[in-house]
Amino acid sequence: MSSTEESTFDRYRVQVDRPLVRLFSTYGRSRRLWLSVGLVANLFAQAASLLPPVVLGVAIDALFSSNGTPYSLPLVPQTLIPAGTEAQFWLSVALIAGSFVATGVFTWIYGVSANQFAHEVMYAVRTDSFEKLLALDMAFFDDKQTGEVMAILNNDAGNLEAFLDNALMNSLRLVVMVGGIAFILFTLNAQLALVTLVAVPAIAGLTWWFMRAIAPRYRQRQSAVARFNTRVENGIDGVELTKTTNSEAYERDRVSDAAYDVFQSTMGVLKLSYLYRPGMELLAGLSFAATFLVGGYWLLVGPPLWFSGELTVGTFVTFVFMTQRFVAPLAEVSNIVDQIQSARASAERVFGLADIPAHVTERDDATDLGDPRGRVSYHGVSFAYRDRMQADGGGSEGERVVRNVSLAAESGDTVALVGATGAGKSTALKLLLRLYDVTDGEVRIDGHDIRDLTLASLRSNVGYVSQDTFLFDGSIADNIRYGRFDASDEAVREAARAAEADEFIERTADGYETRVGERGVRLSGGQRQRIALARVFLQDPPILVLDEATSAVDTETERAIQRSLDRLSEGRTTFVIAHRLSTVVDADAILVLDDGRVVERGSHDELLDAGGKYASLWAAQTAA
Ligand SMILES: Nc1ncnc2c1ncn2[C@@H]1O[C@H](COP(=O)(O)OP(=O)(O)OP(=O)(O)O)[C@@H](O)[C@H]1O
Numbered sequence: 001m002s003s004t005e006e007s008t009f010d011r012y013r014v015q016v017d018r019p020l021v022r023l024f025s026t027y028g029r030s031r032r033l034w035l036s037v038g039l040v041a042n043l044f045a046q047a048a049s050l051l052p053p054v055v056l057g058v059a060i061d062a063l064f065s066s067n068g069t070p071y072s073l074p075l076v077p078q079t080l081i082p083a084g085t086e087a088q089f090w091l092s093v094a095l096i097a098g099s100f101v102a103t104g105v106f107t108w109i110y111g112v113s114a115n116q117f118a119h120e121v122m123y124a125v126r127t128d129s130f131e132k133l134l135a136l137d138m139a140f141f142d143d144k145q146t147g148e149v150m151a152i153l154n155n156d157a158g159n160l161e162a163f164l165d166n167a168l169m170n171s172l173r174l175v176v177m178v179g180g181i182a183f184i185l186f187t188l189n190a191q192l193a194l195v196t197l198v199a200v201p202a203i204a205g206l207t208w209w210f211m212r213a214i215a216p217r218y219r220q221r222q223s224a225v226a227r228f229n230t231r232v233e234n235g236i237d238g239v240e241l242t243k244t245t246n247s248e249a250y251e252r253d254r255v256s257d258a259a260y261d262v263f264q265s266t267m268g269v270l271k272l273s274y275l276y277r278p279g280m281e282l283l284a285g286l287s288f289a290a291t292f293l294v295g296g297y298w299l300l301v302g303p304p305l306w307f308s309g310e311l312t313v314g315t316f317v318t319f320v321f322m323t324q325r326f327v328a329p330l331a332e333v334s335n336i337v338d339q340i341q342s343a344r345a346s347a348e349r350v351f352g353l354a355d356i357p358a359h360v361t362e363r364d365d366a367t368d369l370g371d372p373r374g375r376v377s378y379h380g381v382s383f384a385y386r387d388r389m390q391a392d393g394g395g396s397e398g399e400r401v402v403r404n405v406s407l408a409a410e411s412g413d414t415v416a417l418v419g420a421t422g423a424g425k426s427t428a429l430k431l432l433l434r435l436y437d438v439t440d441g442e443v444r445i446d447g448h449d450i451r452d453l454t455l456a457s458l459r460s461n462v463g464y465v466s467q468d469t470f471l472f473d474g475s476i477a478d479n480i481r482y483g484r485f486d487a488s489d490e491a492v493r494e495a496a497r498a499a500e501a502d503e504f505i506e507r508t509a510d511g512y513e514t515r516v517g518e519r520g521v522r523l524s525g526g527q528r529q530r531i532a533l534a535r536v537f538l539q540d541p542p543i544l545v546l547d548e549a550t551s552a553v554d555t556e557t558e559r560a561i562q563r564s565l566d567r568l569s570e571g572r573t574t575f576v577i578a579h580r581l582s583t584v585v586d587a588d589a590i591l592v593l594d595d596g597r598v599v600e601r602g603s604h605d606e607l608l609d610a611g612g613k614y615a616s617l618w619a620a621q622t623a624a
Contacts (some may be wrong), residue, residue: 007143013352022159023347024131027121034120034580038113042169045106046176051099053325059092059317070314074187110169118164125157125350135358138435139385145228152353155225156346163343167336174329174336178608181326188315191307195294196323197435200286210276211337216268221265222349228258269283270299279336284330288323295319336472337408360437361456369457372446374411374542374573381405383431402428403596409589411542414574416584418617419593425577426467428593432575433462445543463541469532471523476505478511480534487538498567499534500560526557533564536552544574548583581621590614
């Protein structure tokens with residue numbers, strides 16, 4: 001895929017509607033207990049933390065100064081307040097100590113609940129996204145979007161966790177603090193409260209501007225990070241090629257360009273933050289200074305300008321404390337906004353992935369293939385790679401790589417596909433496993449259209465050895481057992497013996513427990529192939545697809561592989577893609593493909609007699 005072409009993933013990502021709302025409806029509902037406990041405990045923690053400055057102000061006026069102010073607390077009926085200075089002092093002490101204890105306890109509860117909630121969601125997002133990924137069509141992976149997808153499982157799930165953990169709780173804290181403080185201040189002295197809170201609309205305006213301005217920059221940064229991941233991954237995958245072609249400088253520059261994009265886009269985000277954060281600090285500071293100026297003047301000289309009434313020292317102290325209290329949560333607004341924006345972009349990506357439709361799916365009424373005899377037929381099968389994922393249809397005649405292919409193999413037959421590279425041989429056989437679905441025509445097994453079968457019963461009945469054998473990091477035994485996880489050790493050995501792999505496996509350091517390394521790098525190509533064959537022996541399917549590797553192995557290995565292949569195909573319907581024609585002279589039918597079409601078919605002898613393409617290929621190979 002070229003970088004200018006919009007990826008399938010991007011197309012679905014931009015269509016995600018209200019990603020954060022969807023985050024809650026998808027993942028929040030089933031965990032609402034943790035969330036509610038967290039939110040309520042947070043509410044109590046913040047409310048309790050507002051009490052000490054209020055009690056302090058009341059105590060200063062009623063107990064420590066001689067201005068005759070009675071002891072009264074907002075929202076508390078006067079009948080509950082004890083008479084007598086000493087009792088009121090102890091009440092103040094109890095209230096202050098109690099509210100600190102309550103703040104501590106509720107903070108602990110909300111921390112635990114919020115963490116539990118956020119991490120459970122992160123876990124669910126990761127596992128769901130990976131499961132979705134496995135369900136996607138092969139065409140998605142042909143788009144080479146692995147970096148993007150890795151970013152979803154790593155960064156995006158992490159961003160959502162940070163958002164649910166910090167941003168959500170901090171926004172509640174902000175609302176409670178600013179709302180609670182505003183309420184208390186207005187109750188105590190509405191005129192001075194106006195001075196203290198005059199900065200709030202400006203703070204809200206600045207925040208609104210910031211949120212709007214930073215959103216596209218966040219998206220840019222996340223895309224840049226994804227591109228960087230893809231680049232690095234590619235670079236690591238291709239390290240051998242890079243070294244052998246002396247292309248280190250070239251590869252380094254490519255990664256460096258991608259890293260520079262990340263740098264640039266991060267700076268784009270930071271540049272806005274540079275304006276926003278100090279702006280917030282300044283506004284919050286101004287609010288504090290104005291309160292101190294007006295309140296202090298009021299106490300010293302009397303009400304300034306149009307202010308009127310009385311201001312007590314206790315109220316002034318409460319104001320000063322409270323102003324500081326709301327500066328801290330407000331200064332966090334930028335962090336909250338940061339986290340919300342990046343969570344929004346992350347949720348968009350998580351649900352963008354979730355929304356990509358899979359085309360190769362099972363019908364609701366799919367039937368189980370059971371134990372098939374292994375009759376396989378293709379009826380006018382055509383296929384184009386593009387139309388699987390393209391909204392505009394695609395798959396025009398020119399794009400088809402398999403064209404109107406028909407064939408019939410009886411149970412136990414061996415059918416060989418030969419032809420020039422790129423003729424469509426592998427593609428034609430991948431259709432038999434529904435790695436892709438046909439564009440036109442149908443593929444049948446024992447008379448069933450394979451699209452009517454359950455995917456599991458189809459694929460367990462078709463053994464597939466691809467051109468490049470993939471091994472997972474793990475032991476040799478794990479790799480043979482892959483797909484038949486409950487196979488006994490003896491069955492694994494037997495399969496290895498049938499594939500003539502037993503001998504070399506026993507010679508490795510830990511035998512069947514030897515680790516093969518990532519992608520099986522610690523084994524040779526021929527050894528990997530034999531392990532792949534052992535895997536298919538263990539699977540024991542009635543139908544086989546063998547995509548012969550073009551990579552050269554030594555003659556001895558080749559013979560060993562050929563012997564195992566012969567053994568493997570005995571009694572099974574076998575499709576083999578052959579590059580060396582000598583391996584298929586005994587096939588029941590040989591199909592010669594050219595540009596997606598079957599141009600010749602027949603037995604080896606028939607095709608030689610016909611003197612066509614096959615005959616000339618044969619002549620070329622035997623002369624060599
Ligand atoms: N995943 C893919 N996405 C898009 N096009 C593809 C994909 N795989 C193969 N093609 C194209 O389809 C055509 C047929 O490829 P295919 O691998 O089936 O050929 P082949 O005959 O098996 O070749 P070879 O002998 O080299 O393995 C080629 O033009 C190839 O470029």
